[in-house]
Every structure is written in C-alpha cells, then in structure tokens.
Amino acid sequence: MDLTILYRGPLASCDYDCPYCPFAKRRDSRAQLTADRAALERFAAWAAEQHEDRLSLLFTPWGEGLVRSWYRRTLVELSRLPHIRRVAIQTNLSCRTDWLADADLDTAALWCTFHPGQTPYDRFLSKCHDLATRGVRHSVGVVGLPEHLEHARRLRADLPAHVYLWVNAAEGHTYTDAEADEWTALDPLFPYSRHAHRSAGLPCRTGESVISVDGEGTVRRCHFVRSELGNLYDGSYRRALRPRTCPLALCDCHIGYVHLETLPLYDVFAGGVLERIPA
Helix, strand or coil, rough: EEEEEEECCCCCCCCCCCCCCCCCCCCCHHHHHHHHHHHHHHHHHHHHHHCCCCEEEECCCCCCCCCCCHHHHHHHHHHCCCCEEEEEEEECCCCCCHHHHHHCCCEEEEEEECCCCCCCCCHHHHHHHHHHHCCCCEEEEEEEHHHHHHHHHHHHHCCCCCEEEEEECCCCCCCCCCHHHHHHHHCCHHHHHHHCCCEEEEECCCCCCCEEEEEECEEEEECCCEEEEECCCHHHHHHHHCECCCCCCCCCCCCHHHHHHCCCHHHHHCCCCCCCCCC
C-alpha cells in the first residue's frame, strides 16, 4: 500500500505567539510533554514496522515540534528507512539545523513558515540558507497579511531562486484583485489559497490513500472531518479505506484541498506534496 499519513499528536506548546494563528496555544506541562513524546515514539515504532507498505509522513503539530528532541530524532530515524518515501514536518524554523546532518536528505523535508515579529528576519534567512547549503528539501512561506507583504518580497529576493516561496491566504481576510495580484507575483500558486474550494460531494484522496492520525492512534480521513475510520494500532482502519467524496461544503486549508482529485495539485507538486514544493 502507498499511504500518506498526517500525524498530529497532543503537543500544543509553541515558542511563538502569532496573533493570526488559528490554533489555540497552551503551555504544555511536563506530563503533557511526556505524553506527547510517548505518543510520537509509538507512532514512529509503528511506521518503522510497516515494511510491506510505502509510507509518506507529514507531521503537523499544533505547536512547534522541532524544538523538542523527540521530533528531531524521529525525523532522522524515519528518514533512513527504505519504505519511508518522505518524512516532513511543518515548522517555524526556530530550532537549530545541524541535526539534519544525520538525516537521509533524499527523504527528509521541511515546510518552513516565517512569522514577522516573532523572530529576527536575518536569523530566519540565515537558517534558510543553511538548509539550502546542506541540500535539505524545504519550502518557505508567509501568511498573506498586508503587513507581511514587504517581508515576503524581501524573502523572495534573498532566498535561493530554487526555494519555493508560498503564501497562505490569511484566515478571514478578503483580497481585492489588486491585492491578490501582488501576492501572486510572489507565489504563482496563491490563487489556490485565495478562496476556499467547494468540496461537497467531490472525490478526495483522503480516506483512501491519505489519512490523519492523532496521538491515540485514532484514524480519520483528514484533520477536518471528525468521523473516525478506526485505529492505527489495531489495524481496524485498513478495512475502512476506500474512495470517498468530501462531506464538507468547503475546504480552505492546503493540507486538505491539495488532496482533492478535482484540483491538479498532485501534478503541480509532484514529488513534493507533503513539503509543499512544486515539481
């Protein structure tokens, strides 16, 4: 089986406090961090044992994972397994980058977001250049708020030409055509993010070749549809995998709509769907 898994454990703590972030933040207690580590290690052990499957894994924590040693270690270890096709994580890149020297860079990848006001620009850019020098697959992006436009223009000018700069439409923000054109000049794929996609009744790969897993091993088709398909660890989810249409009216998040079969994004991002790198 070729299976893509989006994993989101209980980790919620983040070293940033972005006012536009849609995720509820908290300061995880030591017990909560211990539980998150145990959940991640259980998932990683399961993934390591699936020798007959070909897995692509994206970690999408509520908080920042790479400041925690167990996320860095998990990415390194999983990247070295022959049946893991890709292992990637969404990150604000506040962590150090030298740990990637131990990873298989044909498999590991990062989806990096720059948050103006949370970290100095030069510090973030320096880490991006370090990733490029190391040969780490990565994309870089920003939230498309008006106050971020000049930061995004500066990033596009300063990043290596081969690094894709993506722009996420800000939640609740409506763009005039002129504003959208400014963002599209930086990210030609911004039109896919500008508007939510009608998805009700349309075929989607989630629930068939793409699943979402939480820290308890509960399997859902994606992060946005709450109905359960079974559990990862008892194998009950496998009986539920089949072609499905979307039950929601709209899909407005990249990690959701990228899997819609009515959009051409598997061709656009061929080989880089999880880390958001166009072909």
